[in-house]
Amino acid sequence: MDLFEQAAESAAALTAPLAERMRPRALADVVGQDQLLGEGKWLRSAIDRDELPSLVLWGPPGTGKTSLARIVARHTRSEFVPFSAVLGGVAEIRKIVLEAERRHAERRLRTILFVDEIHRFNKGQQDAFLPHVERGTITLIGATTENPSFELTSALLSRCRVLTLRPLGEEEIGLLLDRALARDAALQRRGLALDPTAREALARGAFGDARRALGALESACAGLPDGAIVTLPLAEQALARPVLRHDRAGDQHYDVVSAFIKSLRGSDPDAALYYCARMLEAGEEPRFVLRRLVIFASEDVGNADPIALMVAVNALHAFELVGMPEGYLPISQAVAYLACAPKSNAAMKGYLAAKADVEAHGPLEVPLRLRNAPTSLAKAQGHGQGYRYPHDLPGHFVPERYLPGELSGRRYYEPSQSGREREIGERLARWREAASAAEPSGRSRDPEQKP
Numbered sequence: 001m002d003l004f005e006q007a008a009e010s011a012a013a014l015t016a017p018l019a020e021r022m023r024p025r026a027l028a029d030v031v032g033q034d035q036l037l038g039e040g041k042w043l044r045s046a047i048d049r050d051e052l053p054s055l056v057l058w059g060p061p062g063t064g065k066t067s068l069a070r071i072v073a074r075h076t077r078s079e080f081v082p083f084s085a086v087l088g089g090v091a092e093i094r095k096i097v098l099e100a101e102r103r104h105a106e107r108r109l110r111t112i113l114f115v116d117e118i119h120r121f122n123k124g125q126q127d128a129f130l131p132h133v134e135r136g137t138i139t140l141i142g143a144t145t146e147n148p149s150f151e152l153t154s155a156l157l158s159r160c161r162v163l164t165l166r167p168l169g170e171e172e173i174g175l176l177l178d179r180a181l182a183r184d185a186a187l188q189r190r191g192l193a194l195d196p197t198a199r200e201a202l203a204r205g206a207f208g209d210a211r212r213a214l215g216a217l218e219s220a221c222a223g224l225p226d227g228a229i230v231t232l233p234l235a236e237q238a239l240a241r242p243v244l245r246h247d248r249a250g251d252q253h254y255d256v257v258s259a260f261i262k263s264l265r266g267s268d269p270d271a272a273l274y275y276c277a278r279m280l281e282a283g284e285e286p287r288f289v290l291r292r293l294v295i296f297a298s299e300d301v302g303n304a305d306p307i308a309l310m311v312a313v314n315a316l317h318a319f320e321l322v323g324m325p326e327g328y329l330p331i332s333q334a335v336a337y338l339a340c341a342p343k344s345n346a347a348m349k350g351y352l353a354a355k356a357d358v359e360a361h362g363p364l365e366v367p368l369r370l371r372n373a374p375t376s377l378a379k380a381q382g383h384g385q386g387y388r389y390p391h392d393l394p395g396h397f398v399p400e401r402y403l404p405g406e407l408s409g410r411r412y413y414e415p416s417q418s419g420r421e422r423e424i425g426e427r428l429a430r431w432r433e434a435a436s437a438a439e440p441s442g443r444s445r446d447p448e449q450k451p
Contacts, residue, residue: 018187018218019211022180023067027075031176031210032168033064043163050076054133054140056118056148056157059165062209065143068165069114078110078139079103085120090128097132104137111138118142119151126156133159167208174203176210177217191227198235205239253284261292265300269339276335277328286327290316293334304344304419311337342419350413357407364404397431399438 024030027037027047036043046052052072057065066082073080081096100111118126132138133156140160144151148162168176177199181187194202198220206213220230220238256275263271279289293312301308315334319327373384388398403410411432415425 017215018180018184019214021184021186022176022214024064024071025074027071030064030068030071031179032172033068033165035166036068036163047072047075052076052139054160056142056144056152056160056162057165058144058146058148058162060145060167060208062206062211062213063165063167064210065165066114066116069112069141069143072141073112073114076110076112078112080112080114082114082116085115085117085125090125093125093128093132097137100132100138113138113140115140115142117144119144119146119148123153126153130155130159168206168210169208170200170203173206173208173210173213174199177202177213180214180217187221190221190224192221192224193227193229195229195231195235197232198230201232201235202239205235257292260289261296264296264335264339265343267339267343269336272335272339273332276331280328280331286319286324286331287316289331290319290334293331293338296338299348300343300345301338301341302344302347302421303424304342304416304421306420308338308341342421344416344418344421346414346416346421353410353412357410361406364406367402367404370402397434399431399434401435 027044030037035041038044057068059065070080072078079100081100083092083096096111096113100113103109103111115121115129129138129140133140142152142160148157177194181192181194194217202213202216202220206216216235216238217230220234224230224234256278260272260275260279263275276289280286290312294309294316297309297312311334315330318330322330368382369384369386371378371383373379378384388400390396390398401408413428415421415428417425
């Protein structure tokens, strides 16, 4: 760093937010991410050898993606060029590439292009990086909070190594708070202290986000006299209501929804209610949650408890009547009921098995006796001939074969032993046994089939 850069950084430090002032400048200053930077880890070794490939840093906000990219540039003797996918475009990329080529030709200095929120680039914009990464004109480091497998093109991913950053633990956040009070010039000069209960609240309420923790500390310190102590009420006031991470179109959305459904399926009403509350309090569309409940009632509860579908559908209707905020009541009632209901996916499995036969065999002929006979011609061709009406017989059951001949004996629906489906299974077993016993008596073939 030359004298002009040092002067500019010193000036910025006077007005920059605390999180920016406390940004680590060296690997030794990084808190957390030992899975990447610990002794013997691949990234640490690649930095030490100055042999870093293009990277994608994936992790939640405030985990140090930008700081890590800056540190990498310093340790690998590279020029760091920040770029925002929100503000920039392909034209700016071309300018950066030209400057990178000139920088390498004149000073033999490599360029690290850091692209923040790289997932916001579309496919065409992402492809613009490919030839420059391929030739080594730039070393690309992209940062994203979204799953790269979903948001980045396979071509770009094949040229980058994806590294996952984890949220910081409460102890790690606490260490950053202590460091800020001890090292930041502005706070140190004022002689402020942090009550242990306030420290714990800030560390816990940051939810692994270092930027949020330092911002809350700075807010709590604002207006305090020199030598004052940041108390628990001040910390709670600075944290305010936590901003829940739940992008309705992003990876966090799918993670929480997945956990919600798995908790319902696992018969854990506590976890299901927690993930439901997380979605609703973060602004998720309640109708989305309700539609998932309706689907779950059929897919995972099914005939083990047929009332479950009624509960889910009625919750949807109730929500339409009352809306929010009271709408969480029928939603939570349905969540609790479905989580505690006996489970069966037999109906879904039966449909998928039948679907597989439809795809494998195509539109097989419907047995003549089951066909509709609305005209005299249809009747003359044998449509409906031999059909027996179940309600005319005791028990309202006819031992009969209804599947096409090619699929005779197929079993798609196999009731479980869960809930009401146990009773259904026992009844169905009796019917199937009676139908099988009746096969040799003349119902083994369709009337139109030749011996």
